[in-house]
Amino acid sequence: MTRFVLTRLVLLVIGLFVASALIFTTLRVLPGDVAQVIAGTDSTPEQVQAIRVSLGLDRPLPAQYVDWIGGILHGDLGRSMLTGSSVTDQLxxxxxxxxxxxxxxxxxxxxxxxxxxxxxxxxxxxxxxxxxxxxxxxxxxxxxxxxxxxxxxxxxxxxxxxxxxxxxxxxxxxxxxxxxxxxxxxxxxxxxxxxxxxxxxxxxxxxxxxxxxxxxxxxxxxxxxxxxxxxxxxxxxxxxxxxxxxxxxxxxxxxxxxxxxxxxxxxxxxxxxxxxxxxxxxxxxxxxxxxxxxxxxxxxxxxxxxxxxxxxxxxxx
Structure with missing residues (x-):
C-alpha cells in the first residue's frame, strides 16, 4: 500500500509539471498582446515595447517558465499583468x-x-x-x-x-x-x-x-x-x-x-x-x-x- 501511495504521489508531481508546461506553452501561442492591451489603441510601438520589457515578455520563453515555476514552488502563482494583484490572493x-x-x-x-x-x-x-x-x-x-x-x-x-x-x-x-x-x-x-x-x-x-x-x-x-x-x-x-x-x-x-x-x-x-x-x-x-x-x-x-x-x-x- 505504501509503495502504491508513493507511486501515485510521484505521478501527481509529474502530471503537475507536464500540465504547467502545456499551459504555459499554449497560452504563449494564442493571438493577442497583453502589452498592447495595457498600452491602449493610441500607443506607439515604442510604448508597447517598453511595457513588454517591464513585464519581462521580451525574455526567452524558457527563462519566463523557470521564473514562473520557481514562484509556484514558493507558493506564488504570479501577479496580474494588468493590475499587479497577487494571483494567489485573487484565487x-x-x-x-x-x-x-x-x-x-x-x-x-x-x-x-x-x-x-x-x-x-x-x-x-x-x-x-x-x-x-x-x-x-x-x-x-x-x-x-x-x-x-x-x-x-x-x-x-x-x-x-x-x-x-x-x-x-x-x-x-x-x-x-x-x-x-x-x-x-x-x-x-x-x-x-x-x-x-x-x-x-x-x-x-x-x-x-x-x-x-x-x-x-x-x-x-x-x-x-x-x-x-x-x-x-x-x-x-x-x-x-x-x-x-x-x-x-x-x-x-x-x-x-x-x-x-x-x-x-x-x-x-x-x-x-x-x-x-x-x-x-x-x-x-x-x-x-x-x-x-x-x-x-x-x-x-x-x-x-x-x-x-x-x-x-x-x-x-
Whole structure:
C-alpha cells in the first residue's frame, strides 16, 4: 500500500509539471498582446515595447517558465499583468464562491443519484425502473447552460423561489443570503451531474445483484433490496468513488459556465474575463490551480478506492 501511495504521489508531481508546461506553452501561442492591451489603441510601438520589457515578455520563453515555476514552488502563482494583484490572493477570494458552489452541487448530485440509482436497479424489471433510467439519460444529455436557463425560467422568473442572478456584496458575512444565492446554480449543476452518476450507480447495483453472495443472502431469507443494501453496497460505493474524480472535473467545467449565467463572482467568471484581457500570468495561474485540484482529487480517489476494495490490495500483493 505504501509503495502504491508513493507511486501515485510521484505521478501527481509529474502530471503537475507536464500540465504547467502545456499551459504555459499554449497560452504563449494564442493571438493577442497583453502589452498592447495595457498600452491602449493610441500607443506607439515604442510604448508597447517598453511595457513588454517591464513585464519581462521580451525574455526567452524558457527563462519566463523557470521564473514562473520557481514562484509556484514558493507558493506564488504570479501577479496580474494588468493590475499587479497577487494571483494567489485573487484565487482564494474567488474560491469562496466556487468551492461552496462545487461542494453543494456535488452534495445534490449524490443525494439524487445514490438512492435513485439503487432504486432504479431494484425496480429495473418494472415501469418505474425503466422510467428512471430513461429520465436520467435524457437529463444527462442536457447541456448545463440549457438546464440553468430552464430552472431560472421556472423557479426564478415564474415561481420567484430563488433570485435569478447575483451574490450578496457582503459574501459569507451574510451566510443565509449567500447560501440562498447558490442554491439554484448548485441545483442546475447537481441535477445534470446527478443524472450522469445515477447511470453508473444503477449499473454497479445491477452487477452486484447478480453476484453469488447477494443471491445467497436473498436465498437465506433476506429481501432482494435488503440483500443488496447489506452485501452489495461496497461495490456500489467503489463505483461512486471511482466516478467522483470525473464528476469533480465536470463540476469545475460546469461552474465556469454557471458562474457566467448566474453572474457569480467566482473563479470561472474571473478566468473568462482574464482570458479576454490577455492577462497571461493570471490565466496560467488560474488554469494550473484548477488542473492541480483535479489531479489531486484523482489521486485521492485512486488511493481511497484501494483502501475500500481489498481485492485491489490482494492483486497488488
Amino acid at each position: 482564494l477570494q474567488k474560491a469562496q464562491v466556487t468551492v461552496p458552489l462545487a461542494l453543494l452541487s456535488l452534495l445534490i448530485a449524490l443525494v439524487i443519484s445514490i438512492p435513485l440509482g439503487i432504486l432504479s436497479a431494484i425496480k429495473h424489471r418494472g415501469a418505474a425502473g425503466a422510467a428512471m433510467s430513461m429520465s436520467s439519460q435524457a437529463i444527462a444529455a442536457i447541456p448545463v447552460v440549457w438546464a440553468g436557463m430552464i430552472l431560472v425560467a421556472v423557479f426564478a422568473v415564474t415561481l420567484h423561489w430563488f433570485p435569478p442572478q447575483g451574490f450578496p456584496r457582503a459574501g459569507w458575512d451574510e451566510p443565509a443570503r449567500a447560501l440562498y444565492a447558490l442554491l439554484l446554480p448548485a441545483l442546475t449543476i447537481g441535477v445534470v451531474e446527478g443524472a450522469v452518476l445515477l447511470r453508473f450507480i444503477r449499473s454497479a447495483a445491477l452487477e452486484a445483484m447478480g453476484q453469488d453472495y447477494v443471491r445467497t443472502a436473498a436465498a437465506k431469507g433476506l429481501t432482494r433490496t435488503r440483500a443488496l443494501i447489506t452485501h452489495g453496497l461496497p461495490n456500489v460505493a467503489l463505483t461512486v468513488v471511482s466516478v467522483l474524480a470525473l464528476q469533480i472535473a465536470g463540476l469545475l467545467v460546469g461552474a465556469v459556465i454557471i458562474e457566467q449565467l448566474f453572474n457569480l463572482p467566482g473563479i470561472g467568471r474571473m478566468l473568462v474575463a482574464d482570458v479576454g484581457n490577455r492577462d497571461l500570468e493570471k490565466v496560467q495561474g488560474e488554469i494550473l490551480a484548477m488542473t492541480g485540484l483535479v489531479l489531486v482529487i484523482g489521486t485521492a480517489v485512486d488511493i481511497l478506492a484501494r483502501v475500500i476494495d481489498p481485492r485491489q490490495r490482494e492483486s497488488a500483493a
